[in-house]
Amino acid sequence: MKKARSRRWLRVVVPPVAALLVVITGLVLYQWEQPDEDDAAYLSPVSTAAIGASTLADRVRAAGVTIARVGSTADAFLAENRGDVTILLTTPQFVHPEYLRRMALLPGSTRVVLVEPSKQTLLRAQMPLTTGRRALAGSVSAPGCDYRPAADAGPAGIHRTSYGPVDPAAEEEFARCYDDSLIVFSRGWTTTTIAGSADPFRNDRIGEAGNARLATSLLTTRPRLVWVDLHRHESPPEPVRDPAPPVPTATRTPSAEPTATPTRDQDLPSSGPSRSRGAPPSPDPGATQAGSRGEPANPLWEAFPAWVYVVAVLLVVALLLYALARARRMGGPVVEPLPVVVRAGETVTGRGRLYQRARARDESLRTLRAAAVARMARLLRLEPGTGRATLVAAVAAHCGWPPEVVDDTLFGLPPVDDEALVAAAVRLEMLTEAVTNEQPHAEGARR
Structure with missing residues (x-):
């Protein structure tokens, strides 16, 4: 009668495999639940979906601000949209890096708001800071600063991606709030604001905590708001369509020349030192950014999402556990008859010949x-x-x-x-x- 095969190895293999399946299922469901930034409804001012931003757009209009919805960054750079305006980039990772670098040349009365830019986006745009850790979900935190929109809004759910310090040799940092998730700093002549989470702008999250007041305050500091509703990667700038960067001050006409030293925004903290901007920044962004970030990050780590590395580590752990389970005995030694009887003299002779051959x-x-x-x-x-x-x-x-x-x-x-x-x-x-x-x-x- 054939002996039944032992199933004892299942005791070791099944638990880690089950745990791995639970983790993988959770990661897949988490990624499935995350909004797709290439979805036309994502943070769109005309979308009433949960991931849209029509509620925020209505609040901005109620505050007396005119909204101009454009479908590309090139449209936002047109002459009629430049000066005394706020430019909102809801999907900065889709903006061509050349446009992001050109924003440092906009007039001093222009404000730029970026929603949760990634590390790759900041590196390509040659921003004077980089990202830190990114949580799986946003959370509510206290402002922790005297920046007026944050202080007026109070606790808000903007804390998800945190950002490192602004390089003082390149630009000036005005405000840092919500556990490093809301950063306001100078970039050339413009003032740039980085929001670490999209939750305060979404229809389904704007009513939580102080999200509505914070998002509205960030977008109503100027009488006009250019809302870049972009959901695909942009093409490189076209010289024929796109306006040239601002010409030197000496060649501008008095009517088109911006203020050489722009006035500090009223909502910025008054305790920080003012930055003199008597001349526009160098056209070569790399010259102003030298030494601000050190060596660039390894692009291989940015090629895959974080959950891929988590799954890879879990698979390695499961393989190690399986190898350990197969390597050790799960019970007492089993006495089995030898298939061939070898005499002691032959064993000694064979071992001796091995020693002799190896000298x-x-x-x-x-x-x-x-x-x-x-x-x-x-x-x-x-x-x-x-x-x-x-x-x-x-x-x-x-x-x-x-x-x-x-x-x-x-x-x-x-x-x-x-x-x-x-x-x-x-x-x-x-x-x-x-x-x-x-x-x-x-x-x-x-x-």
Whole structure:
């Protein structure tokens, strides 16, 4: 009758596999629940969906601000939209990096608001800061600053992505609120605001905590709001369509020239030092950003979402647990008959030939001496770990061999050839027999 196969390995394999499936299911459901930024309804001022922003748009219009909805950043850069305006980028990762870099050349009366830009976006735009940690979901936190829109709104659910410090050598930081999730800083002539979460702008989250007041305050500091409703990656700028960057001050007409030193916004903290901007920044953004971030991050880590690495780590852990489960016995040893009976003499001969082929003379004699020493110590009732001198004296006194011969037999030099190995093994066997039989061997002693 065939013996039933053991199912004991399931006890070790099933729990980690079940835990892995739960984690993977949770990650998949989490990603499924996250809004798609390429969805036309995402933070759109005309969308009434849960991820839309029509409620915020209505509140902005009620505050007396005119909203101009555009479908590209190039439209936001048109002459009629430049100056004394707020530009809202709800999906900055879709904006071409050249447009993001050109925003530093906008007039000082322009404000730019970016909603949760990623690390890649900040690096491509050559912003003077980078992202820190990003939580799985947004949370409500206190303002922790004296920036007027944040102080008036109170606790709000904008804390999700935190941002590092602004490089003081490149730009000036005006405000840092909500546990590093709301940053206001200068960039060229413009004032840039970075929001660490899209929750305060969404229809389904705007009513929580102080989200509505905070989002409305950020977008109503200017009489006009240009809402860039972008849901796909932009093409590079076209010189024919896009206006050229602001010309130097000396060539501008008085009517088109912005204020050389723009006035600080009233909602910015008055305690910080003012930044002098007598001239526009260098057209080469890399020159102003040198040394601000050090070495760029490894792009390989940004090529995949975070959950891919989590799943990879869990798979490695599961494989290690499976290997450990298969490597150790889950029960007592099982006695099984040997398929072939091998005589002891053949085993010794085969092992000896292996040693001979490897020319392991020293290892062979060392193994024989260790076995002989252990046997003699047991017969002479010596304590484990007895020293060399004590052991040699006891053996010599017991068998009558001279101590120097006993010492050379048990702890002598390694053999130089096969003949020396055979002679040392024969003498070791004679000494062992002398101790075992308790009869002195004068012939062996003389040798």
